[in-house]
Amino acid sequence: xxxxxxxxxxxxxxxxxxxxxxxxxxxxxxxxxxxxxxxxxxxxxxxxxxxxxxxxxxxxxxxxxxxxxxxxxxxxxxxxxxxxxxxxxxxxxxxxxxxxxxxxxxxxxxxxxxxxxxxxxxxxxxxxxxxxxxxxxxxxxxxxxxxxxxxxxxxxxxxxxxxxxxxxxxxxxxxxxxxxxxxxxxxxxxxxxxxxxxxxxxxxxxxxxxxxxxxxxxxxxxxxxxxxxxxxxxxxxxxxxxxxxxxxxxxxxxxxxxxxxxxxxxxxxxxxxxxxxxxxxxxxxxxxxxxxxxxxxxxxxxxxxxxxxxxxxxxxxxxxxxxxxxxxxxxxxxxxxxxxxxxxxxxxxxxxxxxxxxxxxxxxxxxxxxxxxxxxxxxxxxxxxx
Numbered sequence: 001x002x003x004x005x006x007x008x009x010x011x012x013x014x015x016x017x018x019x020x021x022x023x024x025x026x027x028x029x030x031x032x033x034x035x036x037x038x039x040x041x042x043x044x045x046x047x048x049x050x051x052x053x054x055x056x057x058x059x060x061x062x063x064x065x066x067x068x069x070x071x072x073x074x075x076x077x078x079x080x081x082x083x084x085x086x087x088x089x090x091x092x093x094x095x096x097x098x099x100x101x102x103x104x105x106x107x108x109x110x111x112x113x114x115x116x117x118x119x120x121x122x123x124x125x126x127x128x129x130x131x132x133x134x135x136x137x138x139x140x141x142x143x144x145x146x147x148x149x150x151x152x153x154x155x156x157x158x159x160x161x162x163x164x165x166x167x168x169x170x171x172x173x174x175x176x177x178x179x180x181x182x183x184x185x186x187x188x189x190x191x192x193x194x195x196x197x198x199x200x201x202x203x204x205x206x207x208x209x210x211x212x213x214x215x216x217x218x219x220x221x222x223x224x225x226x227x228x229x230x231x232x233x234x235x236x237x238x239x240x241x242x243x244x245x246x247x248x249x250x251x252x253x254x255x256x257x258x259x260x261x262x263x264x265x266x267x268x269x270x271x272x273x274x275x276x277x278x279x280x281x282x283x284x285x286x287x288x289x290x291x292x293x294x295x296x297x298x299x300x301x302x303x304x305x306x307x308x309x310x311x312x313x314x315x316x317x318x319x320x321x322x323x324x325x326x327x328x329x330x331x332x333x334x335x336x337x338x339x340x341x342x343x344x345x346x347x348x349x350x351x352x353x354x355x356x357x358x359x360x361x362x363x364x365x366x367x368x369x370x371x372x373x374x375x376x377x378x379x380x381x382x383x384x385x386x
Contacts, residue, residue, distance in 0.1 A: 005031065007219060011226055015209050016202060017041070018223070020216040021103045029102040032213050036110035042207020044111035045121040046104050047198065047214045053120055056105060067332060067358050071323045076362045077141065078129045083356075084145075087341045107213040121201035121212065123194055127236055132189045134239045138370065144183060145363075193235055195221030200230040249314030252377065257312065259380050274383065278376050282307040285372035286318045289365040294351060299326040303365050311373045319366035327358050 005028075007018040019035055021028035036044060046053075070079055111118045136144065199222045202212045214222060256278065264271030286307035290300040303322040310316040332355035336343075343349030343356055350356050 005216070006035065007223060009223065009226055011203050013208060014203070016226070017209070017211045018202075018219050019103075019211065019213050020219045021213060022216060025103065029106045032103045033106045033110050036107065036114065036116070036211055039209060039211055040114050041116050041209040041211040043117040043119050043205035043210045044107055045119040045198075045202045045205055045210060045212040046107045047122045047212075047218065048101075048104055048120050049122045049124045050120055051125055052101075052122070053108075056101060056108070065337070065355075067327045067355060068324055070359075071320050071327070071362055074320075076319075076323070076359050077145070078126070078133060080356075080359050080363065081129065081145065082125070083340060083344055087344045103213060107211075116211075117206045119201060119205045121198045121205075123197040123236065127238060128189060128194065130238045131193070132186055135185045135189065140183060140185060142367070144186060147182070191217065191221060194218065196225050196228075196230045197232070197235050198222055199225035199228070200232055202226070252373065253312040253314065256373075256377055256380065259384060263380075263384065270383070274380050277379050277383075278311075279308045281372040281376035281379070282311050282318075282369060285368040285375075286322070286365050289319075289368035290322055290361060293357060293361050293364060295322065295326055295357075295361055296329045298329060299361065307365075307369050307372070311369055317362075317366045318369045319362040319364070322365045323358050323362035326361050330354050330358075332358070 005020040007020070009016040009018065017035065017039060019028075019032055021032065048056075065079075070076055108118060110116075133141075195218055198212075198214065198218060202210060202222065203226055212222070260271060260274045260278070263274040283304045286303040287300050290303045295303075299322050302325045303318050306316075306321045307318040310318045310321070332353075336353045336355045339349075339353060340355060343353035350360055
């Protein structure tokens with residue numbers, strides 16, 4: 001039964017009540033508080049994992065993030081995506097004068113008030129991001145980043161009425177359909193898999209009456225999954241790189257090295273010319289990426305020097321070296337960390353904020369280095385054919 005964003009489901013000897021919410025809606029927060037007080041459930045399930053739950057109590061802890069550690073652990077893209085998503089939600093929340101995740105805060109407080117068991121029903125955010133990352137190709141990663149940046153900087157005003165309208169099933173179906181068409185892999189991991197995980201957590205929660213506070217986009221999927229079997233071990237597994245994927249990463253560098261050696265065998269002059277082409281493109285493109293972002297001169301020089309070598313080793317990347325040098329010379333300040341969500345929504349803010357700038361240097365330098373590898377590799381092959 002569905003009533004004003006509520007769905008009541010029977011499951012074995014349990015009654016499950018799903019509350020469809022918007023994470024930036026005042027009305028959602030008020031409804032969550034009211035429903036839990038009236039229904040007095042044995043368990044309250046919330047669409048949060050441990051990391052996001054902790055962030056509600058320790059809001060400023062993330063500001064201690066070590067940017068060099070992020071680069072070394074290869075989590076730059078994941079962190080940037082997370083920041084862009086948060087910035088988008090905060091922007092909407094500011095338009096309607098509320099707090100992001102207010103409905104979750106109300107759910108936590110209400111569960112404590114009636115001594116109900118609180119269940120963190122969502123999958124670990126890092127697991128979700130890593131599963132997306134491992135399944136996306138470079139083109140899809142760039143498309144995702146573009147969509148997130150565009151969403152963050154667009155000036156469309158969304159009021160409370162629009163948010164409540166978006167919680168309607170027809171609007172949600174249309175929005176989800178667009179996501180599945182644009183980025184089917186992202187939709188599968190971000191929506192379908194989490195629906196399975198959340199449904200399993202809800203139906204196995206303690207007690208006979210369970211209230212679950214979910215983003216409206218997950219409700220229909222969770223309803224379908226409640227009576228299904230879920231493979232939880234598979235859902236929390238981070239896919240390892242397959243042997244084919246590992247070999248694939250060495251194919252282009254191996255081919256380039258082989259072609260350059262073959263060029264030397266044919267002619268010393270041709271071999272030197274091929275090496276010059278490789279160095280010129282890789283060094284120049286990587287340095288330009290740093291120049292575009294007004295990086296420190298030593299960062300630009302670093303990118304210029306390391307790019308020809310890192311491009312031949314899939315275990316290394318020019319952007320990592322450039323980012324670490326920039327971070328060591330221009331360490332992010334407390335103000336940079338505090339203003340991340342405001343600064344990430346504009347080009348001026350990105351260039352001003354040292355923390356965001358370092359992450360952007362890593363990504364853009366790696367992107368330009370990849371482009372240079374493709375162009376220079378094509379030129380090397382073309383010369384041999386000629």
